Amino acid sequence: ILNVEQSPQSLHVQEGDSTNFTCSFPSSNFYALHWYRWETAKSPEALFVMTLNGDEKKKGRISATLNTKEGYSYLYIKGSQPEDSATYLCAPHHTGGFKTIFGAGTRLFVKA
Amino acid sequence: EAQVTQNPRYLITVTGKKLTVTCSQNMNHEYMSWYRQDPGLGLRQIYYSMNVEVTDKGDVPEGYKVSRKEKRNFPLILESPSPNQTSLYFCASSPTGTEGRGNYGYTFGSGTRLTVV
Numbered sequence: 001i002l003n004v005e006q007s008p009q010s011l012h013v014q015e016g017d018s019t020n021f022t023c024s025f026p027s028s029n030f031y032a033l034h035w036y037r038w039e040t041a042k043s044p045e046a047l048f049v050m051t052l053n054g055d056e057k058k059k060g061r062i063s064a065t066l067n068t069k070e071g072y073s074y075l076y077i078k079g080s081q082p083e084d085s086a087t088y089l090c091a092p093h094h095t096g097g098f099k100t101i102f103g104a105g106t107r108l109f110v111k112a
Numbered sequence: 113e114a115q116v117t118q119n120p121r122y123l124i125t126v127t128g129k130k131l132t133v134t135c136s137q138n139m140n141h142e143y144m145s146w147y148r149q150d151p152g153l154g155l156r157q158i159y160y161s162m163n164v165e166v167t168d169k170g171d172v173p174e175g176y177k178v179s180r181k182e183k184r185n186f187p188l189i190l191e192s193p194s195p196n197q198t199s200l201y202f203c204a205s206s207p208t209g210t211e212g213r214g215n216y217g218y219t220f221g222s223g224t225r226l227t228v229v
Contacts, residue, residue: 032214043202044155046217089155093214098162099170100145100218104154 002026004092006103013080014111020076021106023090027071032093035064035075038105039086047075047088080110114139118203118221125193125228133188133224135203141219142209144186148172148199155202161186162209193228200225 005024013019023033032051036044048057053068061078071092077084087105116137125131137144145160147170157170161180175197177189186205190197203221206213 031211034214034217036217043220043222044204044218045220049215049217051215091218093211095211098160098168098209098211099157100160101157101171102147102155104152 002092002094002097002099002101004090004101004103006088006090006106008106009104010107010109012109012111015081017080017110018076018078019080019108020074021088021108023073023075023092023103025071025073025090025092026094027069029094029096030068030071030092031095033066033073034091034093035073036089036091036102037062037086038089044089075106077108080108082110082112084108085110114219116203116205116219116221118201118224120224121222122225123227125226127194127228128192131190131193131226133190133201133203133226135186135188135221136184137186137205137219138184139205139207139219140183141205141207142183143206143213144180145170145204145206145218146176146178146186146188147202147204149202150199158188158201166209193226195228198226198228 035047038044050066055066089105090103146158147155159178161167201224204218
């Protein structure tokens with residue numbers, strides 16, 4: 001089974017803080033990474049699809065970077081707001097298989 | 113509206129009573145998949161389908177069955193539910209069933225919370 005690790009497992013920050021978390025995955029045969037935002041009592045929603053080494057994507061105050069050679073991606077949130085409270089999931093994709101493995105997620109709590 | 117529709121949203125059932133959770137998408141997506149979410153374990157894949165009549169096991173297929181007779185529908189069947197199948201279930205779809213599906217984000221249904229007593 002593909003090993004996908006997300007850290008930290010949970011994070012508590014104050015409103016206005018900037019924060020970041022990590023998704024690590026095997027670099028061999030990698031070709032794409034998904035980031036999802038999952039709010040409580042809702043379903044996961046796609047944030048970013050990333051494919052290129054050095055790629056950087058941005059959506060409002062949230063951005064992500066990708067390092068395909070070493071097998072990791074960072075998700076950054078600038079000036080966290082209470083509405084950013086959610087679980088952030090990553091799902092790397094590798095050639096040679098059709099399963100999808102999700103990381104266990106980083107649970108973010110933003111206190112007003 | 114493009115969406116993945118799951119039913120029911122909530123279900124309480126008894127051990128051994130067969131049940132089906134339906135999943136339907138209106139986006140003409142080829143790839144569909146079922147996941148279960150348990151505390152501390154994240155999303156684990158149960159079964160997936162790359163296209164009509166093509167299904168395969170994910171990481172936790174025991175106790176589940178699926179079928180893909182039409183492109184839009186991908187029901188999850190529990191022939192004899194047990195308490196360890198109490199979980200939150202999600203159906204998801206992606207435009208392509210080839211390896212290139214990684215180039216597209218998945219669309220998730222709203223989830224089914226199943227309790228087996």
